[in-house]
Amino acid sequence: MPVIAIIGAQWGDEGKGKVVDLLAEKARVVVRFSGGDNAGHTVVNPYGEFKLHLIPSGIFYPQVVCIIGNGVVINPKVLIDEVDQLNQRGIDTSKLFISDRANLIMPYHTLLDGLEEELRGGKALGTTRKGIGPAFADKAARLGIRIGELLDKEALLERLRFILEYKNVILTKIYGVSPLSLNEVYSQYCQYGERLAPYIRETTTMLEEALAKDELVILEGAQGTLLDPDFGTYPYTTSSSPLAGGGCVGAGLGPTAISRILGVFKAYCTRVGGGPMPTELKDEIGDLIRERAGEYGTTTGRPRRCGWFDAVAGRFSTRINGFTGAALTRLDILGVLPLLKICVGYKLDGKTIDYFPGNVASLERCQPIYEELPGWQVPISHIRQYRKLPIKAQQYVARLEELISCPINLISVGARREQTIHKMPIL
Numbered sequence: 350m351p352v353i354a355i356i357g358a359q360w361g362d363e364g365k366g367k368v369v370d371l372l373a374e375k376a377r378v379v380v381r382f383s384g385g386d387n388a389g390h391t392v393v394n395p396y397g398e399f400k401l402h403l404i405p406s407g408i409f410y411p412q413v414v415c416i417i418g419n420g421v422v423i424n425p426k427v428l429i430d431e432v433d434q435l436n437q438r439g440i441d442t443s444k445l446f447i448s449d450r451a452n453l454i455m456p457y458h459t460l461l462d463g464l465e466e467e468l469r470g471g472k473a474l475g476t477t478r479k480g481i482g483p484a485f486a487d488k489a490a491r492l493g494i495r496i497g498e499l500l501d502k503e504a505l506l507e508r509l510r511f512i513l514e515y516k517n518v519i520l521t522k523i524y525g526v527s528p529l530s531l532n533e534v535y536s537q538y539c540q541y542g543e544r545l546a547p548y549i550r551e552t553t554t555m556l557e558e559a560l561a562k563d564e565l566v567i568l569e570g571a572q573g574t575l576l577d578p579d580f581g582t583y584p585y586t587t588s589s590s591p592l593a594g595g596g597c598v599g600a601g602l603g604p605t606a607i608s609r610i611l612g613v614f615k616a617y618c619t620r621v622g623g624g625p626m627p628t629e630l631k632d633e634i635g636d637l638i639r640e641r642a643g644e645y646g647t648t649t650g651r652p653r654r655c656g657w658f659d660a661v662a663g664r665f666s667t668r669i670n671g672f673t674g675a676a677l678t679r680l681d682i683l684g685v686l687p688l689l690k691i692c693v694g695y696k697l698d699g700k701t702i703d704y705f706p707g708n709v710a711s712l713e714r715c716q717p718i719y720e721e722l723p724g725w726q727v728p729i730s731h732i733r734q735y736r737k738l739p740i741k742a743q744q745y746v747a748r749l750e751e752l753i754s755c756p757i758n759l760i761s762v763g764a765r766r767e768q769t770i771h772k773m774p775i776l
């Protein structure tokens with residue numbers, strides 16, 4: 350059985366949650382490997398509709414071990430609330446584990462996220478203000494606290510004393526706000542530690558065991574490739590790598606262990622927050638897609654910017670991740686449009702280019718070059734076989750496949766598990 354990574358191929362919100370929920374049926378382990386509770390998956394399954402922020406989407410299968418990997422930053426309060434909410438709705442979380450190496454989001458991270466965004470004014474990044482960026486910055490600066498450290502209260506007190514002294518200087522002297530109390534933060538985090546202790550483990554050995562038994566492991570991506578701090582639209586990016594490569598580091602597996610990498614693409618594009626998006630539609634077609642698809646953030650409720658499928662970005666995403674296949678989601682949404690456009694190149698300063706520029710200022714100046722295809726204009730959510738899709742829908746899928754240089758294995762035509770067309774096997 351392989352390790353399969355499921356990766357957001359655009360700017361996130363592609364429907365990874367549905368794809369993981371679908372494939373997890375055959376899995377032994379699902380590992381979330383990056384981001385924090387700024388990401389959110391909506392999963393619709395026989396138990397209802399669930400909004401998950403930290404817990405992997407495999408949680409609905411009792412046989413699946415779900416791991417929050419070392420590459421995730423964890424707000425313990427959010428995690429505890431998520432566990433409680435799932436339990437209240439009858440979902441068992443006894444097979445949930447958290448890597449002891451995962452870094453914590455501390456109260457100063459959340460505070461500083463908001464203060465820094467305010468200071469940026471008109472140049473704000475549009476972060477979710479949940480402390481994710483500051484927590485990853487502290488991880489890189491060796492000022493982070495790992496969740497495993499909550500289990501040693503004495504050592505925790507010393508480390509927190511040292512870090513909080515430094516953070517309080519920033520809070521009071523730079524931002525002019527009140528300092529945080531060591532006692533309050535310490536006792537709060539000790540309580541979180543007691544509550545989460547049963548879940549905290551060394552988790553890489555759990556992956557090793559699954560691989561030794563030839564069991565399926567899924568690496569569950571969060572956000573999307575174009576938000577990667579190296580390859581996305583920097584600085585309008587997230588702060589941990591949502592790429593397949595990030596999956597190795599964030600879960601604790603070697604690259605050779607991964608045998609399939611599935612890119613999840615929406616049939617059009619969306620983006621939340623600031624930063625360039627060459628195919629954005631600021632007209633009634635964009636509004637129509639947003640309303641028809643309910644394109645509002647799972648975590649923040651913010652309206653998502655909507656636009657045509659960007660195949661230049663798509664092909665870049667395939668290359669940077671090494672996709673072996675793709676899932677195309679939300680094809681049903683396009684069923685009302687008489688004409689569809691796909692961006693096949695950019696016009697940059699009078700020249701035609703077919704690559705995704707690394708420089709955000711260049712990308713801002715890129716004008717999309719479109720290819721037009723006729724729309725199918727009929728509902729398709731009830732269709733389960735590829736050959737039963739309207740020919741015009743098949744032509745759209747085939748053209749995307751060609752442009753992104755990657756076979757499309759699976760097509761999603763609705764939020765529910767069964768609203769899926771298995772075009773070709775993934776495993």
Ligand code: GDP
Nearest residue numbers: 362363364365366389390391679761762763764
């Ligand atoms: P994720 O973070 O990548 O999992 O994406 P989100 O959860 O933010 O957004 C995906 C949304 O689309 C969820 O509300 C899903 O239930 C829904 N969804 C997934 N696939 C499809 C589809 O093919 N058609 C429609 N209409 N909705 C879908």
